[in-house]
Structures are given as C-alpha cells and as structure tokens.
Amino acid sequence: MSEARAPVAETPGAPPVTDWTLRPFEGTRRSPLWVGAVLLLAFVGLTRLFRFAIMDDRDLGLWEEEYLWLDLLNGLLFSYVPTATFLLRRGRLRDLRDLRPVLECDDAEFERLEARATCVAPATLGWSGLAGAILGASLPLADPSFWQPARPPLLSPEMLFFTVRTAATGWLIGYAVATEVIGIRALTRIGATCVRVDLLDLEPLAPFARAGQRTAFTWVLASSLLSLFWLGPFAGASNLALMVAILALVSVGFFFSIRGVHRSIHAAKRQLLSALNQRIRTRSVALLEDGPAPASALLAELVAFHSFVERIHEWPIDAPAVLRGAGITALALGSWLGGALVERVLEQTLR
Numbered sequence: 001m002s003e004a005r006a007p008v009a010e011t012p013g014a015p016p017v018t019d020w021t022l023r024p025f026e027g028t029r030r031s032p033l034w035v036g037a038v039l040l041l042a043f044v045g046l047t048r049l050f051r052f053a054i055m056d057d058r059d060l061g062l063w064e065e066e067y068l069w070l071d072l073l074n075g076l077l078f079s080y081v082p083t084a085t086f087l088l089r090r091g092r093l094r095d096l097r098d099l100r101p102v103l104e105c106d107d108a109e110f111e112r113l114e115a116r117a118t119c120v121a122p123a124t125l126g127w128s129g130l131a132g133a134i135l136g137a138s139l140p141l142a143d144p145s146f147w148q149p150a151r152p153p154l155l156s157p158e159m160l161f162f163t164v165r166t167a168a169t170g171w172l173i174g175y176a177v178a179t180e181v182i183g184i185r186a187l188t189r190i191g192a193t194c195v196r197v198d199l200l201d202l203e204p205l206a207p208f209a210r211a212g213q214r215t216a217f218t219w220v221l222a223s224s225l226l227s228l229f230w231l232g233p234f235a236g237a238s239n240l241a242l243m244v245a246i247l248a249l250v251s252v253g254f255f256f257s258i259r260g261v262h263r264s265i266h267a268a269k270r271q272l273l274s275a276l277n278q279r280i281r282t283r284s285v286a287l288l289e290d291g292p293a294p295a296s297a298l299l300a301e302l303v304a305f306h307s308f309v310e311r312i313h314e315w316p317i318d319a320p321a322v323l324r325g326a327g328i329t330a331l332a333l334g335s336w337l338g339g340a341l342v343e344r345v346l347e348q349t350l351r
Helices: 022-028 033-055 066-102 109-118 122-142 156-195 201-229 237-288 292-310 320-347
Strands: none
Touching: 022 033, 022 066, 033 066, 066 109, 066 156, 066 201, 109 156, 122 156, 156 201, 156 237, 201 237, 237 292
16 A cells, blocks of 8 residues: 655745644645635535525525625635735745845744744634634624625524624634734844845845735735625625725735835944944045045045945835835725726616
8 A cells, every 4th residue: 555645835844834724725736726716616615505405595596696796706705815825925935035145044043033924823813813703703794785685684594604604704814814914023023133234235135025015916906806796786885994904904014024124224224324424524534634635535435435325225125116016006996996886887777
C-alpha cells in the first residue's frame, strides 16, 4: 500500500496557519480558486436544497431567476472572504521575503516577524468571528427591506435558515478583519523599527506600498460584490453601512501599511539633513574666516546635496501607485453608485 501523502503548504517554509478556515487552502496543491469554487458550490447547493425541502415553492420558486441570483451572490461572498484572506496571507509572506535584504534582523527574528504578520491568536479569531456572526445575524432580523412582501415569523424555518446563513458569512468576515488588522499592525511595526533605509534607493521598500494596494484592491472587490445586490430583489438598507465600513477599511489598511516605513524614512531623512546642516555650518565658518577655494567648492556641493535630500519623498509610493490607489477607490464608488442607479431605473421602469 502507498503511504498517504501529507498536505503540502502553499508557501514553503511559511508559518503554520492558526485560522482553521484557511487550512483547506494551505493543505492542497491546487489553486486557492478551486477551494473557493468548492465552497461556492456547497453554499449554493445547501441553499437550493433548503428552498426545495422546506420553503413553499409557490412563494419562493426553486429556479426563479431572482432567487438564484441572490443565492449565487451570497455564495460568492461566502467563498470570496476566506479565499481572499488566504491570498492576502500568501502575498504578505511574499512581501516580507522581498523585504528580507533590508530588514535588520537575524533569521530567527525574521521567522518571528513572519508569524506576527500572518498568524492570529485563536482567542482573537474567536472574539472577532463572534462579533461578525452577531452582526451578520442581525441583518435579516433588523432590516425589513431584507424580506418581501413581509418578514416571516421569528422562529419560522425561513428566518432561522437565513439568519444562520448570514451569521456564517459574518463570522468569516470577522475572521478576515482580525487577520488583516493583525497583519497590517505587524507590517506597520516592521516598517517603523526593522528596516534599513537607503535614502538614495527607496525601491527595496516598495513591498510596503504593494501590500497596502493589495489589501485595498481585495476589499474593494468585496465591496463590488455587495453592490451587485442592488441589481436583485430585497436589497437591504444596511448595504450603505457596509459600503462605508469597507471603504473605511480600505483607507485605513492602505495608510497603515505604509505609515511605519514612512516614519523610518522620515527619521533617516531628518538625521541626514541634520548632519548636512552641521557640515554646512562648519564649512560656512571656514569660508568666512579663511576663504579658501576648496572650502567654497565643498560648501556648494553640500548645499546642493542638502537640497536633493530635502526633495526625497518620505512615503514609499510614487505617482503611478497613487493613481492606482485612486482608481481602486473609484472602482468601489462606481460599482455602488452604478448599482444604485440601475436599481432606481428598474424601479421607475417597472412602475
């Protein structure tokens, strides 16, 4: 008999995952998108089975297009969150390994930095997942626009099933938010305390900006998925609050991903400018006292170099990256405004 093959980590040498919802992704050789597709099919299949077995088909048809649309969107959101969380984890590990040449730490400390940036304590995951589940469960209970024509009784099978379903999605979102908060906080600390800054070559620090852009793009895609609910029936009034929360997460995540390394660049720049100011002051005194030509030439070079250092950007992000960030934000706003506009047009057309 052949021995059973052990699961292979997606990223060799990566710290072990503490979030068990990511273990199916970590333990397979296949693309994470395949695992996400399995989650999507399982979610939609379970919902379809429930509609067929429990709900009154005269009121909620199994294959009616509007309900199939809602089930698919909910399934996409449910599968997207852990898939995106795993891809963000893998991207953050790649960023840290790209940063390794400019990190002032030994190999053991680097492994600890990887763990801090990608692993979350089970207790933290538990509390954040519980908060997300409670928030998710409250949507069908508190938002009357979730149901049409009227909300079913509190203990009806429909209410219980959809409350549990939204709670499960909220639980995954809580896990994802906790993972991102811990990861971004670790990245901020690494940028502020561990990097070796060369003001004449800031390109090695670009992974900090890439990490922020990746986080922003990932959550903007989640926001775009939510905006698609405007195109179907029963668009909840809570969608606007979710949009604002996601955009806030995008902004905070991007800013704090580069805030730490900005502080390091700023400190290195202030230190170099202070040294240059001291040398310029010394050369100025020598020039005023003796007036030698070498002192004058060196003073001109110091002043020119001082002006050059002053113009060095203190953020590890260039104009194209800023434009990409603006485009990401515009994508989020455009998807939501477009969805709301289409819903309004459909309402006016069908009156």
